[in-house]
Amino acid sequence: MPSLKEQPAQIRWENRTQRPLLTLAVVFALAYAVPIVAPDAPEGLRTACKVAEWVVWGAFAADYLVRLVLTEHRLHFVRHHWLDLAAVVLPLLRPFQLLRVVSTLMLVGRRARMATQIRLTTYVAGSVVGLLIFGSLAVLSVEKESPDGNIKSLGDAVWWSFTTMTTVGYGDHSPTTGLGRLIAVGLMLSGIALLGVVTANIATWFMARFEQDDAEERRQTAAILELTDEVRALRAQVTALSGGKGTTAAADAPSAPTPAALPSPSGSGPRP
Incomplete structure (x- = not known):
């Protein structure tokens, strides 16, 4: 570094x-x-x-x-x-x-020395919190003065932002002004995008784990095959050495005496 x-x-x-x-x-x-x-x-x-x-x-x-x-x-x-x-x-x-x-949180995350998955999780968490705060305050600022508005408190704004970002949309609170609806569209699109990022992150993590397990399995299989070849080679060498020693021992063994060379039972020498 x-x-x-x-x-x-x-x-x-x-x-x-x-x-x-x-x-x-x-x-x-x-x-x-x-x-x-x-x-x-x-x-x-x-x-x-x-x-x-x-x-x-x-x-x-x-x-x-x-x-x-x-x-x-x-x-x-x-x-x-x-x-x-x-x-x-x-x-x-x-x-x-x-x-x-949100941009500042992303800048801090980019400069942090973290693993890729942790950094991405930090981005997503920071984006969720930042957008939740942004949506709540923004919609409250434009809807609290609206005569027909039903978002009058911070609790209503936070609840509306959370249901909008998760694309649930219960409908108990909704913006009535043009700017409020524009904020709602932005939050809905952001929620869908964040959901896609989370899903892709989880899928990438599982794929990485599977690939790591497959690579480890292939490595172990290759090691077993290599060891099997070495054992076969050693067996062939042992068999070759064992066969060579048996042949040499048979060649060096003394031959059996002929009948003419055997002594007679009386000890008087060989028979005529």
Whole structure:
């Protein structure tokens, strides 16, 4: 693994700023949620939340510009970081701005040293939480002032976001405004996409396990066949050596004496 100095400048910058950006994302989410959840909050608190939103947006904009300057392939960077760019150039669309929380979580996950399956699980979990928060706050902000709306509290918004993301849709709560319905469409498509990612992840895990088991079985089978060939070769050598020694022993054994050479029973010499 290359050292810190050997890494590209963009990677070094992202490694150093991932934790501050995550902290700023949490601050932004809180500043975004307080005026929606507590509309009767003091004016000073609402102003502080507004200032915090713009300060965090400025930090995100500066981070994007720094990474764009440090990268070697700027066009490729813009195409693959469109969510960051959208959160920077569209600061007036406050519901869309909250997507920067999800983007920051993805950035942290990309830089984390984790296995592929764990990293993908982290992406999915972070996306679910981020979209759930985004959908709840966004729909509450646009539906609570609607005369015909039935999403008036944070609990209703969270319940609606959860049923919408899972594509269950009980129908007890539903948006009545055009922007609310647009948010619903986005959540439904996101839920379907996340479900597909989870299903593909599980299938990939099972396939990897099966392939690993098959590879281990093939390796063991090859080892057994190799050992069987070695045993056969050893048997052939033993048989060859055993046969050669038997032939040599038979050739070296003394021959039996002839009858003429046998002594007579009386010991007087051979018979005439």
